[in-house]
Amino acid sequence: MRWDKKKILxxxxxxxxxxxxxxxxYEDRDPPVIVKARGLMLExxxxxxxxxTISSWWTNIHGHLHPALNEALRRQLELLDHVNFSGFTHPYAVEVVERLRAFLPPSLTRFFFSDNGSTAVEVALKMAFQFWQxxxxxxxxxxxxxxxxxxxxTIGAVSVGGVDLFFKLYKPLTFETFRAPSPYCYRCEEGPTFTLSATHKCQLTCLRGLEEILDRHAGEICAVIVEPRLQAAGxxxxxxxxxxxxxxxxxxxxxxLLIFDEVATGFGRTGTMFALEQAGVVPDIICLAKGLTGGYLPLALTVATxxxxxxFYADYLEGKTFYHGHSFTANPLCCAVAAASLKLFAEERPLERSKPAREYFHRRLQELFSGEDYVGDIRYVGYVGAIELVAEREKKTPFPPEKRFGFQIYMRSxxxxxxxRPLGDVIYWFLPLCITEEDVEExxxxxxxxxxxIIGRLR
Ligand SMILES: Cc1ncc(COP(=O)(O)O)c(C=O)c1O
Structure with missing residues (x-):
C-alpha cells in the first residue's frame, strides 16, 4: 500500500x-512522519x-540500522520466528545469556526474560516478594x-513510581509503598552549584530518610528499588x-533485597556497561530492557542471584513456582538482535571508542550553558546530559509550568x-554510543x- 503524507496524518x-x-x-499541528533512519538520523x-538526540526513547545504542544487527535479524528470519519459552528453550536465548554474563557481576546468575522495561520491573517486584514468602x-x-x-x-511499576505528575491519579489502584527522598543534588542544600557528574563530596543526607524507614519497618519490607546513578524520567x-x-x-x-532498575542506564548509557560498575555495588536483582537489543526490538531481562x-526451587507440590510469563518471552528475533548487539560491545568496544566524544559532550555542556542565567543546573553522566531551566537562578525558581517552556523548545527543535523532547523544563540529550565529537558540536x-x-521569546 502506498501512503501519502496527507492520508497518514x-x-x-x-x-x-x-x-x-x-x-x-496536536489539534492544529502535525507530528513528524518518520519513514527512515540511519545512524544518528531520523528521516x-x-x-x-x-x-x-534522545535515542528513540532511550533505546538506540549503536545507531539506527547497524549492518551487524540488520544481518542478525535477517539470518534469524530463516530459522525461527517464535516459540513459547515455557518448557522449551532455544540457542538464541542461551547466546544472549552467555554473552551478557561476561558483562554482569558473576553473582547475578539467573536470567528471566520478558518484553519491556515495565515487565522487567513487575517480574523483579513479584520475585522479591515471593522470595520472602x-x-x-x-x-x-x-x-x-x-x-x-x-x-x-504498569500498575506494579506505578506503585513504586515517584513522579506525581504521571502517577498521582492512579494511587487508588496501586499498592502501598514507602517513599524515601530523592537524591536530587540540585535541590539539596549541600549540593554544588552545578551537579555536573555528581562526583562532589557529599554527606548523603538524602539517605537518612530511607535509613529511618528501614530502621522502623525492615520486618515488613522485601526490597528497595532504585535507578542507579541516574533518575531518568524524574x-x-x-x-x-x-x-x-x-x-x-x-x-x-x-x-x-536491593533491586537496580537499569532499564534506562544499562548498555553503556552512563559511560560504563552498567551504572552499578561506577559504585562497585552488586544488587540482588537487576532489570534490563531498552538497549538490550541495541534499541531494535522489545526484549527485557530480570536477572537474580x-x-x-x-x-523458588522445590518439589512442585510445595507451591514455590514462579507463576509469571508473557507470550513473547525470549522471542528469538529479539534474542538474535540482542546477541548481535552484545557481540558488538565485546568486539568493537564502543565505550572506549567514543570516550573522547563523551568527554567533549560534558565539556561543551558546561561551556555553552553555565553562563546562561536561565540555566539552573547542568548534569551529565556518560551519554546523558541535561540542563534544568529556571526563571531565577539565585533562588532556583522554576518557570511557571503553564508557560510550557520545555514543550515550546521541543516543537521548535x-x-x-x-x-x-523535554521532561517538564528539563532539556536533555540521551545520545547513542556511536556519537562523534562533530555530532556533539552540531x-x-x-x-x-x-x-x-524560545526563552527570549517567552520570558
Ligand atoms: C528506569 C526505567 N525503568 C522502566 C522503564 C519502563 O520501560 P518500558 O517503557 O520499556 O516499559 C523505563 C522507561 O523509560 C525506565 O526509564
Whole structure:
C-alpha cells in the first residue's frame, strides 16, 4: 500500500492515540512522519533529517540500522520466528545469556526474560516478594522506592513510581509503598552549584530518610528499588555513586533485597556497561530492557542471584513456582538482535571508542550553558546530559509550568532538525554510543540556539 503524507496524518489524527501525549496539543499541528533512519538520523516523509538526540526513547545504542544487527535479524528470519519459552528453550536465548554474563557481576546468575522495561520491573517486584514468602517471611510484603523514581507504567511499576505528575491519579489502584527522598543534588542544600557528574563530596543526607524507614519497618519490607546513578524520567537527576554503596550496606544490615532498575542506564548509557560498575555495588536483582537489543526490538531481562533462585526451587507440590510469563518471552528475533548487539560491545568496544566524544559532550555542556542565567543546573553522566531551566537562578525558581517552556523548545527543535523532547523544563540529550565529537558540536550548538530563542521569546 502506498501512503501519502496527507492520508497518514488524517488517519493518525482520526484513530491513533499516542503514548505520553495530550492529543489536543496536536489539534492544529502535525507530528513528524518518520519513514527512515540511519545512524544518528531520523528521516521524515519530506526527506528532512532530524538528529535522534534522545535515542528513540532511550533505546538506540549503536545507531539506527547497524549492518551487524540488520544481518542478525535477517539470518534469524530463516530459522525461527517464535516459540513459547515455557518448557522449551532455544540457542538464541542461551547466546544472549552467555554473552551478557561476561558483562554482569558473576553473582547475578539467573536470567528471566520478558518484553519491556515495565515487565522487567513487575517480574523483579513479584520475585522479591515471593522470595520472602517462599522462605516463610510472610510479613515482608512492602517496597521502598524513591521520590522522582520512574520504573514504568504498569500498575506494579506505578506503585513504586515517584513522579506525581504521571502517577498521582492512579494511587487508588496501586499498592502501598514507602517513599524515601530523592537524591536530587540540585535541590539539596549541600549540593554544588552545578551537579555536573555528581562526583562532589557529599554527606548523603538524602539517605537518612530511607535509613529511618528501614530502621522502623525492615520486618515488613522485601526490597528497595532504585535507578542507579541516574533518575531518568524524574528529570535526569544524576547522583553520587557513593549513595549506592551506602544503600547496599543499609539493605544488607536490615535484611532487605536491593533491586537496580537499569532499564534506562544499562548498555553503556552512563559511560560504563552498567551504572552499578561506577559504585562497585552488586544488587540482588537487576532489570534490563531498552538497549538490550541495541534499541531494535522489545526484549527485557530480570536477572537474580542464585540465592533468590534457590528459594523458588522445590518439589512442585510445595507451591514455590514462579507463576509469571508473557507470550513473547525470549522471542528469538529479539534474542538474535540482542546477541548481535552484545557481540558488538565485546568486539568493537564502543565505550572506549567514543570516550573522547563523551568527554567533549560534558565539556561543551558546561561551556555553552553555565553562563546562561536561565540555566539552573547542568548534569551529565556518560551519554546523558541535561540542563534544568529556571526563571531565577539565585533562588532556583522554576518557570511557571503553564508557560510550557520545555514543550515550546521541543516543537521548535523539530524545525531545527533535533528532538529535544523535554521532561517538564528539563532539556536533555540521551545520545547513542556511536556519537562523534562533530555530532556533539552540531547537536549542542543547534540546541543552544533553539533554547535561547524560545526563552527570549517567552520570558
Ligand atoms: C528506569 C526505567 N525503568 C522502566 C522503564 C519502563 O520501560 P518500558 O517503557 O520499556 O516499559 C523505563 C522507561 O523509560 C525506565 O526509564
Amino acid at each position: 488524517e488517519i493518525d489524527r482520526r484513530h491513533i492515540w499516542h503514548p505520553f501525549t495530550q492529543m489536543k496539543d 521524515t516523509i519530506e526527506g528532512k533529517l532530524l538528529y535522534d 517462599n522462605r516463610g517471611f510472610e510479613k515482608k510484603t512492602r517496597f521502598v522506592c524513591l521520590e522522582n523514581a520512574y520504573h514504568g507504567d 528529570g535526569m537527576l544524576v547522583y553520587p555513586a557513593e549513595y549506592l554503596k551506602e544503600l547496599r550496606r543499609l539493605c544488607d544490615t536490615h535484611g532487605v 542464585e540465592e533468590i533462585y534457590a528459594a 523539530l524545525e531545527e532538525g533535533l528532538v529535544l 547537536i549542542l550548538s543547534r540546541s543552544q540556539r533553539v533554547i535561547a530563542e
